[in-house]
Amino acid sequence: MDKEAVLKELTALRADVPGVTETATASVDGMLLVADTDEARPDVLAALAATTLGLGKSTGHETGMGELRxxxxxxxxxxxxxxxxxxxxxxxxxxxxxxxxxxxxxxxRTTVQNLADLVEP
Incomplete structure (x- = not known):
């Protein structure tokens, strides 16, 4: 994985969308990949985001709403x-x-697709 390319995607998103204050990528099991943060503790953010993602996926599955976005x-x-x-x-x-x-x-949408290409070649 090209960490510099991932960071470039994160910083571009932060620059393009007013109000975005921090961004990070992580594996689905909560391991930090790359962070563009100022205040948040990146490792904790990654772990909590993975938990949030897991709960969302389970909820989507149980309710028949399809794959989580x-x-x-x-x-x-x-x-x-x-x-x-x-x-x-x-x-x-x-x-x-x-x-x-x-x-x-x-x-x-573009960032997510670009990140997918970078982290899952």
Whole structure:
């Protein structure tokens, strides 16, 4: 895996979507791959995002809604969005309260595909 290319994807997403404050990629078992963070502890963020992804996948499966794409958590101070990246990885995005989640979803489609190509060649 080309960590510099993954970091480039993360920083581009952060630059393109106002309100994105931090990003990271991890394996589905919670091992940090690459992080573009300022405040969050990257290893903890990766582990929690993997747990969130797992719960979302289980919920989607149990309800017959199909394959998970993303999980959105809205908190008093902003948003946490976890995207499935292929079968083996995830991307987590933290955003402030002003984050345009719809714009993030549109812009992230390209990022998720590019990350999938980088982490699952």
């Amino acid at each position: 993303e999980v959105v958590v809205r908190c008093a101070g902003g948003h946490i969005v976890v995207y499935a990246v292929g079968k083996k990885a995830l991307m987590v995005v933290l955003g402030d309260e002003g984050l345009d989640v719809a714009r993030l979803h549109v812009r992230s």
